[in-house]
Amino acid sequence: MADLLIEGLVKRFGDVRAVDNVSIHVADGEFVTLLGPSGCGKSTTLAAVAGLDRPDEGRIIVGGKTYFDGARGTYLPPEARGCGLVFQSYALWPHMTVFDNVVFPLTLRKVNAAERKRRVAEVLALVEMERFADRYPHMLSGGQQQRVALARTLVYQPAILLLDEPLSNLDAKLRDRARVWLAELRTRLGLTTIYVTHDQIEALSLSDRIVVMNGGRIAQLGTPQDIYERPADPFVADFIGTTNFLPAKVAEPGVGTALLELGNGQRIEVAAERAQTQGARVTIAFRPEQMRVATAGEVTNGEGSVVDARVLTRSYVGGRWQVGLDLGGGPLRLETETPPAGDAVRLWLPRHGGIVFRESGHVAA
Template sequence: MADLTIQGLTKRFGGVTAVDDVNLHVADGEFVTLLGPSGCGKSTTLAAVAGLDRADGGRIQVGGTVYFDAARGIYLPPEARSCGLVFQSYALWPHMTVADNVAFPLTLRKVAAAERKRRIDEVLALVEMERYAGRYPHELSGGQQQRVALARTLVYRPAILLLDEPLSNLDAKLRDRARAWLAELRTRLGLTTIYVTHDQIEALSLSDRIVVMNGGRIAQIGTPQEIYERPADPFVADFIGTTNFLPARVVGDAPAGGRALLELADGQRLEAVAERAAPGGSRVTLAFRPEQMQVAPPGTAPEGGSVLATRVTSRSYVGGNWQVGLELAGAALRLEARQPPAEDRLDLWLPHAGGILFRGGADVAA
């Protein structure tokens, strides 16, 4: 195993900069996910580490081996890098059995027959596919084929593991089971891993840290809890989970760590904790999660928050809960409730703490 260091990584395709000055260190045995929308640069970053795309600038080092250094003219081809790469397509040889598919990398490396058999048996047991060693790919489910693809990568003992949306071809139920299995496997392996996905549930449930990317740059790096609870900007807040955004104006100066009095476009007012100083008259956006909101019984004013009058725009049953669409001062909000509101008007309670104040408007994900 080894750590991974990326410094100033840049990759252009014509006039488009796909990866723009990316810096990242992944510790030995750490599982890090590159997360973001299509075109954000996450797969291009992974391809640069694997050597499939030659970067235009920067440096990549795994352990004591420099894979790429633009300044020194160093570029190791993919076959010289100890990277295990698993794509979203299984890429199994259809005319080979499971055992033969897994053996293929060892055959290329001229590993002796006895050692080859020992490694194949070991890795098939690791991915719980030893009973299927004699089957062909068309006799396996999608989840089983993905396990074989992973076993084929692990059998030659790479220094780091690179996974490019490996679960995206599975249906929803298989994906849930595969995610749980992969979480268990990563604990047993302890292998330095870079995982690329646009699925936030995968990122939150599997990762030691998440790297959120946007427009070829890193928007935020943090633990799953940090990314979800303390997003660095409106883009991250919007991309991770469901977030409500409420534009407002600050009434009077608010000190850092103190409460800010906010006025909405319809004249209603509420209070929110300001992590940073907010000058009076400035435009801000208050971001908060649906689970932080509550329905306030008519005529009540629960402590620790503000009550605002809203209009109900939709009610959708999603199994166990209702998603309720609300309109507040021209902003569309989403509330999660056990029961749908009976009236078209609803009093909404927002806590003073828990939301995040961003300066200016909310530049959210597409």
């Protein structure tokens, strides 16, 4: 195993900086996910580590071994790096059995026959595919093919593991099962891993840390809980989970608190660690699970605020309802076990938990 250091990585395609000064340190045995929308630079970063794309600037060092150094002109080809790469498409040889697919990297490396057989048996048992050694890829499900592709990578004992959206070709239920299995496997292996995905659930459930990317840059790097509960800007808040954004202005600044006025004139009190400026335009972000329908007779108090909202839509999604609301010009989504009756609802918003962003997009509280 080895740690991974990426420093000042830049990759250009013409005038576009697909990767723009990215720096990440992945500790030995750590599982780090690169998360973001299509075109954010996550797969290009992974390809640079694997040696499939040559960056323009920066450094990549794995376990003290320099893979790339733009300043010194160092560039190791993929075959000299010792990375394990699992592709989105699995890339299994259709004319080879499971055993032959998995043993192929060892054959290329001229490992002796006895050792080849031992290692293949070991990794097939690890991914629970030993019973399928004589089958061909077309005889396997998508999830089984994914396991074979992973076994083929693990069999030559790579320094680090690179996973490029390995679950994206699976259907929803199979993806859920594969995610649980992969989480158990990563605990057993303890292998330094870079995982690329656009799926927030995969990132939150599998990662030690998440790197959220946007426009080729790192928008935020932190633990799953940090990213979800303390997003650095509206992009991160919107991309991770579901977030309701309400435009507001500061009506009364205070110490540790602020009174915000919504677009329809209603006011809510929120916790604010930093000083606010009266009249400043801000955006307050709430997760759907932080809000609820106010109980009969409930009023604004030190724990939260009660406001009036208009019901726009109701959707039953199995065990709960998703309710679309309008509150001062900002659309909201509320999740509740019982849908509100009528076209109006009294909504409770917590004093703590919401995040206030300044007009610049940075956290204001």
